Structure formats: C-alpha cells, structure tokens
Amino acid sequence: MVEAKTELPEAAVAPALRRPELVAPAGDFACLRAALAAGADAVYYGVGNRLNMRTAARNFRLEDLPEIAAACRARGARNYLTLNTIVFQRELADCSAILERAVGRVDAVIAWDPAVLRRCRELGLPTHVSTQASVASIESARYYRGLGAVRIVPARECTLDEVLDIQREAGVEVEAFVHGAMCINFSGQCFLSQDLFNRSGNRGECLQPCRREYLIHEVEEGAEYLLGRDYVLSAKDLCTMPFIEVLIASGLDAFKIEGRNRNPEYVDTVVRCYRRALDAHRDGRLDATLKEALVAELKTVYNRTFAGGFYFGRPIAEFAHSRRNQATHRKEYVGYVTHYYRKIGVVEIQVMSNPFRPGDELIIDGPTSGVVRVKPAQVLRDGQPLAETPRAAVTLPCAERVRRGDKVYIHVLRQGRRAGE
Incomplete structure (x- = not known):
C-alpha cells in the first residue's frame, strides 16, 4: 500500500478549500x-x-x-x-x-x-x-x-x-x-515504441515495450540475465487514495x-x-479505515501494484515493479440480457457459460446501461428457485434498468473463488 502523508508540503495550503x-x-x-x-x-x-x-x-x-x-x-x-x-x-x-x-x-x-x-x-x-x-x-x-x-x-x-x-x-x-x-519516461518524451516498432507513443500508438521482459548480455564473459521478475522499466500505477x-x-x-x-468495470x-x-472528505467522514477499504476495492480491478507517483519527491526503487495485472478479482463471461421487466425490476438472462449461484456478484454492462452490479438473493427458472444456474434462461431481481443484449459477467477472485467466498 502507498504510504500516506500526514503533512502538507510547504506550498500545499489553499486559501479557500474548494471541491476539485x-x-x-x-x-x-x-x-x-x-x-x-x-x-x-x-x-x-x-x-x-x-x-x-x-x-x-x-x-x-x-x-x-x-x-x-x-x-x-x-x-x-x-x-x-x-x-x-x-x-x-x-x-x-x-x-x-x-x-x-x-x-x-x-x-x-x-x-x-x-x-x-x-x-x-x-x-x-x-x-x-x-x-x-x-x-x-x-x-x-x-x-x-x-x-x-x-x-x-x-x-x-x-x-x-x-x-x-x-x-x-x-x-x-x-x-x-x-x-x-504511469510512464517510465518523461511525459510526452518517450520514443522507445517508435524506435523499436515504428509506432509512436506520441501519436497514441505506444506498444509499451517498457512492460516487457529484457535479456541483458554481458559482453566479456558472455553471461546473460533475464530481467523479468522486477520489470525494471515497467512503472507501477499511480494511486493517491492513501x-x-x-x-x-x-x-x-x-x-x-x-x-x-480500460473496460467499463474499471471506470x-x-x-x-x-x-x-x-x-466523505466534504462531510468530514474521510478516515484511515475508509481509505484502506477504498484502496482494497481499487485493487480488485486492473493494476500493476500501486505507488504514490512524484508528489512528494522523485521515487527510484519504488517506481518500477511489475508488468502484469495485479488485480485481486477478474470477471468471467456468463451470458447476455434477453429481457428487462421494468415494472417489477426483474432481468432475464440467458446463461451461456460460468453458472452462478444466489449471492454471487454479477456485472451487467452495455453501451446505454453502463455498468450495473447485482448480488441476487434469489435466482429463478420457470418460477422455481435455483441453487446454481444451468445453461438456460433465468430471472433475478435488478433494480437498475438494463437492456437486451447487455453482457453479463460473474465477478470472481483471481484464484478462481467467487468474490463472496
């Protein structure tokens, strides 16, 4: 976790606090x-x-x-x-x-x-x-x-x-x-992707060679070192929540x-x-417990582990670390919405794969619906409650409106367990 700072830098005193x-x-x-x-x-x-x-x-x-x-x-x-x-x-x-x-x-x-x-x-x-x-x-x-x-x-x-x-x-x-x-180079000044692949990061085409493994060859003795464990060119993600x-x-x-x-769930x-x-800060409720909970939630989506960036000085060893996604959770495709009953707040889903159970967290997203999260206490098929869904049409409560064709995913821990277990 990023180390929290408790004192303002010398210049960081606003004449009148305003909401950013x-x-x-x-x-x-x-x-x-x-x-x-x-x-x-x-x-x-x-x-x-x-x-x-x-x-x-x-x-x-x-x-x-x-x-x-x-x-x-x-x-x-x-x-x-x-x-x-x-x-x-x-x-x-x-x-x-x-x-x-x-x-x-x-x-x-x-x-x-x-x-x-x-x-x-x-x-x-x-x-x-x-x-x-x-x-x-x-x-x-x-x-x-x-x-x-x-x-x-x-x-x-x-x-x-x-x-x-x-x-x-x-x-x-x-x-x-x-x-x-974060980028390993200065903002707007990286030419690595252009040099290696003719795809310029300054034209929005960066192929992120900094996120890859590198092999160092020592000339005199011929020794080789694979720099993959620490990904020394791959910057951690910025997280200022602490x-x-x-x-x-x-x-x-x-x-x-x-x-x-990034995908809609990340956003x-x-x-x-x-x-x-x-x-919470506006209402005087922001404390260490809430910040820790929010950092834990931020870790559930794509990240390369977190660092505090440059706000309190130039980081050296703490800046670069990991290429791969460090999210604690992932989503797996379940199926799609076939109908939404607005008057009673119920959605019908065609389950295609990854059956789920009552209490599992589902993510429904679509271009008009955005992202809707539900944890149904009950899932029905033909009016009968289910312990686990078959690959068939099922219904469940959903207070927010979703649309036909929206995709449905189950939110699970990266180890494969369900998010609630």
Missing part, C-alpha cells in the same frame, strides 16, 4: 455512462483512431458528439474532447473539421500542439493543455496561457509543490492525475483518472472510489 472536479476517462459509450453514473464531474474522450493519445481505445465517432453532450448535460457533467497528439501539416484540415463540429458541443479541448490551440482560440473553444506538453515550470504554463489555455495538466514528474507553484504563479487552472498508469486528503486540501482544480483503454470502480473519498 473529478475527471474520468471514456473509451466508448459504456465507459461514458459508467463514469457519469459513478459520479464523474467531467469525462474526456477521443474521436476516431488518430489525433488522440489512445488510438487503441474504441473511441467515438464524430457523429456521436451530440449524444455525448446530451448524456453529460443530463448529469450536470462537462465533456472534454482530446486532440492531444502531434499534428502534421497534412492533418490540419481534418483537425479543423473536428473542432468546427465540436463548437457548442464540448466544454473544452485537451491539446498541446500550438496549431490546435490556435484553431481552438479562433473558434472560441476553451483549451486544456495535455500532459504531453511536459509543462514542468511556471514559464511554460504562462506560454500556454498566452495561447489561450485555461487549464494545464502538468508533467506527471512534478512534485506537489511544483504543481502548486504553477497554479499560483501562472494564473491557470491545474488538473493533476490521481490514479492510473493521501487524497492532502491533494484535496492543496486546492488543485481537478483530479484526473487515467484509463481510456466504474475507480470513479466510484474517488467520488466516495471526495464526498
């Missing part, structure tokens, strides 16, 4: 709706398979912008469009066309290429500077403010004191990462969760945990 905006990732509509239902104040996303830093995500179509805007506004949330890669001359026309369609539909554009920032300014679109810009100083932040930026996402290598100096002296809002994957109260008290404008390549779990922490 919780900004969540959305790789598709299921993730978008999961983030909003879990309590996100804003979502960020990309359109198409280029010009944003997550081309491997499912992403949205340009035609989806009105629906995204409507879904966010219905929840009182903001939506941020990412155009945060290097943009070449041949792409400027396409980029401009995207931005023109975004006018009146997005609340801000996340970018860093000056050509994109300039076009946003011409169109009256607010801009947030991506962490890809590697803003690590007050002067850099002032430069981007001069290009019209209203918010900066600083380089992740900055300490909390440095981030707060930028916020105070540069006159811009600051959005800081609180959870998710010291979240320090970040809240510092007065940062927004907390950002990384994860546009739901992580957003829900940080929402609970923020609300």
